[in-house]
Amino acid sequence: QVQLVQSGAEVKKPGSSVKVSCKASGGTFSNDAISWVRQAPGQGLEWMGGIIPMFGTANYAEKFYDRVRITADESTSTGFMELSSLRSEDTAVYYCARGGTTITVIRGVTRYYYSFMDVWGKGTTVTVSS
Amino acid sequence: DIQMTQSPSSLSASVGDRVTITCRASQGITNYLAWYQQKPGTVPKLLISAASTLQSGVPSRFSGSGSGTDFTLTITGLQPEDVATYYCQKYNTAPLAFGPGTKVDI
Numbered sequence: 547q548v549q550l551v552q553s554g555a556e557v558k559k560p561g562s563s564v565k566v567s568c569k570a571s572g573g574t575f576s577n578d579a580i581s582w583v584r585q586a587p588g589q590g591l592e593w594m595g596g597i598i599p600m601f602g603t604a605n606y607a608e609k610f611y612d613r614v615r616i617t618a619d620e621s622t623s624t625g626f627m628e629l630s631s632l633r634s635e636d637t638a639v640y641y642c643a644r645g646g647t648t649i650t651v652i653r654g655v656t657r658y659y660y661s662f663m664d665v666w667g668k669g670t671t672v673t674v675s676s
Numbered sequence: 677d678i679q680m681t682q683s684p685s686s687l688s689a690s691v692g693d694r695v696t697i698t699c700r701a702s703q704g705i706t707n708y709l710a711w712y713q714q715k716p717g718t719v720p721k722l723l724i725s726a727a728s729t730l731q732s733g734v735p736s737r738f739s740g741s742g743s744g745t746d747f748t749l750t751i752t753g754l755q756p757e758d759v760a761t762y763y764c765q766k767y768n769t770a771p772l773a774f775g776p777g778t779k780v781d782i
Contacts, residue, residue: 581772583720583774590761590763590774590775590776590777591712591714591720591763591765591774591777592774593765593771593772593773593774595771596770596772605770605771606771607677607771607773608677608771641719641720643720645767648768659767659768659769660767660768660769660770660772661725661767661768662710662722662725662726662765662767663710663712663720663722663765663767664722664725664731666719666720666721667719668719669719
């Protein structure tokens with residue numbers, strides 16, 4: 547059974563960066579998709595981006611494209627999300643979530659697709675305050 | 677990018693009522709649609725995938741339907757423990773996207 551353990555809460559100054567980790571156990575990390583979802587206080591869920599470790603290339607939501615970097619370390623089955631140029635509006639709970647993947651190869655072109663998220667980490671609270 | 681909308685944004689119903697939540701995608705997504713339940717202070721929980729496939733352990737009073745751009749989540753016989761916010765999500769091609777959520781109260 548897949549479990550995701552996230553790093554602890556962070557308090558950051560505006561303009562700084564935060565890096566949150568998500569260690570997976572019990573699954574096939576390289577073949578899975580790891581997504582990052584954030585939830586500001588009283589707000590809904592926002593998909594920030596995701597990565598399929600075996601491919602190593604991340605996908606991002608347009609809103610976060612210039613400030614977020616999502617990576618994965620297959621050797622430790624750990625995913626990372628780094629958000630830069632923090633502002634007060636980035637105060638939120640950040641979740642990692644695991645999903646399956648579908649991989650197709652057509653005429654030599656490999657494409658990968660994200661499945662639904664069936665396992666979630668407990669969330670990491672990031673507070674941005676001066 | 678595909679946008680997801682939900683209606684209503686909130687609703688209040690009585691125990692035993694039939695509750696329907698609608699989710700709409702700005703473009704066709706075939707059946708790549710999931711529903712999540714989030715109770716206050718907890719992590720989101722996957723209820724339904726592929727628009728209508730109930731996850732293991734999810735009560736049968738929950739059901740999903742739809743394809744293309746229009747989807748529904750139905751709770752037949754609302755229970756007190758169903759008080760939560762429900763989110764639809766489109767997956768498959770990136771970027772993934774959630775709907776804004778529907779808060780269900782009793």
